[in-house]
Amino acid sequence: MEKKNAWEKYQGNKKDKVFAFAQDYKTFISTCKTERECVTELIAQAKEAGFKDLKQVIEKGKKIKEGSKLYVQNMGKVLILFVMGKKPLTAGVNFLGAHVDSPRLDIKQNPLYEDSELALLDTHYYGGVKKYQWVTLPLALHGVVVKKDGTVIPITIGEKEEDPVFGITDLLIHLSAEQLEKKAAKVIEGESLDILVGSLPGFPSEKEKEKAKDTVKANVLQLLKEQYNIEEDDFLSAEIEAVPAGAARDFGFDRSMVTGYGHDDRVCAYSSFAAILEAGVCDKTSACILVDKEEIGSVGATGMDSKFFEYAMAELLEATEGFSQIAFNRMMSASNMISSDVSAAYDPLYPAVMEKKNTAYLGKGFVFNKYTGRKGKGMSNDANPEFIALIRKIMDKHEVSFQTAELGKVDAGGGGTIASEMAKYNMQVIDGGVAVLNMHAPWEIISKVDLYEAKRGYVAFLKEA
Ligand code: MN
Numbered sequence: 001m002e003k004k005n006a007w008e009k010y011q012g013n014k015k016d017k018v019f020a021f022a023q024d025y026k027t028f029i030s031t032c033k034t035e036r037e038c039v040t041e042l043i044a045q046a047k048e049a050g051f052k053d054l055k056q057v058i059e060k061g062k063k064i065k066e067g068s069k070l071y072v073q074n075m076g077k078v079l080i081l082f083v084m085g086k087k088p089l090t091a092g093v094n095f096l097g098a099h100v101d102s103p104r105l106d107i108k109q110n111p112l113y114e115d116s117e118l119a120l121l122d123t124h125y126y127g128g129v130k131k132y133q134w135v136t137l138p139l140a141l142h143g144v145v146v147k148k149d150g151t152v153i154p155i156t157i158g159e160k161e162e163d164p165v166f167g168i169t170d171l172l173i174h175l176s177a178e179q180l181e182k183k184a185a186k187v188i189e190g191e192s193l194d195i196l197v198g199s200l201p202g203f204p205s206e207k208e209k210e211k212a213k214d215t216v217k218a219n220v221l222q223l224l225k226e227q228y229n230i231e232e233d234d235f236l237s238a239e240i241e242a243v244p245a246g247a248a249r250d251f252g253f254d255r256s257m258v259t260g261y262g263h264d265d266r267v268c269a270y271s272s273f274a275a276i277l278e279a280g281v282c283d284k285t286s287a288c289i290l291v292d293k294e295e296i297g298s299v300g301a302t303g304m305d306s307k308f309f310e311y312a313m314a315e316l317l318e319a320t321e322g323f324s325q326i327a328f329n330r331m332m333s334a335s336n337m338i339s340s341d342v343s344a345a346y347d348p349l350y351p352a353v354m355e356k357k358n359t360a361y362l363g364k365g366f367v368f369n370k371y372t373g374r375k376g377k378g379m380s381n382d383a384n385p386e387f388i389a390l391i392r393k394i395m396d397k398h399e400v401s402f403q404t405a406e407l408g409k410v411d412a413g414g415g416g417t418i419a420s421e422m423a424k425y426n427m428q429v430i431d432g433g434v435a436v437l438n439m440h441a442p443w444e445i446i447s448k449v450d451l452y453e454a455k456r457g458y459v460a461f462l463k464e465a
């Protein structure tokens with residue numbers, strides 16, 4: 001079952017629309033590098049497209065009807081969008097669900113220290129990272145600092161041309177004889193991922209010189225105070241993420257690919273978001289869930305396992321057909337979902353971990369994973385063949401290029417998505433998204449045509465499932 005290369009459909013200037021969509025996506029991931037930044041930006045875009053805050057709609061007692069466009073957000077890190085369909089909610093909802101958190105280095109609560117007249121920030125990595133990939137790279141700091149009075153100070157340093165950047169040093173090759181003997185997992189240890197942020201000593205007055213120590217750190221704190229009104233204690237209530245600095249870029253002579261930070265899973269988040277905007281009013285209600293904390297197990301109030309999702313669905317049901325547990329159960333059981341998440345792309349440099357017939361390839365379109373998981377499909381959502389048959393029918397009808405894949409060879413490793421969190425509501429769920437090369441590396445690679453086909457696939461699903 002050889003799958004055709006999706007570019008075949010977009011020869012000549014037909015590829016312009018594929019490139020144009022990728023351009024918008026590049027802009028999005030170049031500026032939105034944290035879950036908060038993604039949610040803030042997409043709420044702004046949703047409002048522009050006519051979406052209204054469900055909470056306010058309910059408070060004002062406004063009527064929700066066919067075609068109503070609504071959104072709910074949670075703690076600034078989760079966004080759910082709805083386009084009300086022609087049928088009642090109890091006929092089921094078609095869900096798309098992606099995550100907007102990505103692997104990175106989080107700044108610790110008590111991070112700043114000075115050693116040998118260098119100032120450093122201590123970090124704790126978030127999600128699955130190969131630690132050795134995060135050294136000697138320009139890093140930017142994105143996040144928020146919350147003052148005791150509740151003031152939220154947004155931080156973005158390292159993205160503008162004139163901004164400074166930060167980074168983690170590595171040992172020079174000349175003295176690395178012992179380091180290079182270590183296993184890759186140990187070459188760079190978690191506690192060594194400290195970010196160099198300063199080397200300029202403050203100059204204490206003659207009077208204070210005697211007792212002055214750590215003047216480089218003091219100088220950094222002075223600058224933070226002046227520029228951001230941040231004191232050292234304020235790091236306690238901050239959420240600052242160190243991420244690769246710089247914009248997403250075209251990749252390859254032919255510009256067919258995009259390299260950027262956080263394709264996992266913003267490539268599916270962005271295309272799912274674009275799809276719900278494009279699909280318009282469908283038979284069933286459409287929903288697009290953009291959630292946090294997938295990379296650390298979908299935990300916490302802003303992860304897919306949170307009750308927040310249930311609360312939001314209950315609110316919507318109450319505001320339309322009226323909530324009852326039975327109606328809620330019926331709505332969920334009649335629902336379908338594409339868990340929009342990335343897949344591992346076949347890499348010719350690492351053929352040993354892939355089984356070629358059941359692998360995703362760059363350029364072959366939208367990827368469906370019947371299951372992910374580990375070992376004997378452990379912890380996976382194993383999609384039902386009845387549902388997959390429906391998906392095949394829809395994709396073929398809309399001429400969406402799609403492929404099916406597993407996450408590597410049997411027993412080569414594994415991973416999970418939000419699929420199983422959703423399947424527990426007794427809905428039909430399958431994983432579907434975009435293939436990524438060097439996933440979870442600071443700079444990941446996707447194909448523009450896969451991004452485009454994923455968006456088309458999501459639209460087709462919302463219209464037809
Ligand atoms: Mn993912």
Ligand code: MN
Pocket residue numbers: 264295440
């Ligand atoms: Mn991931």
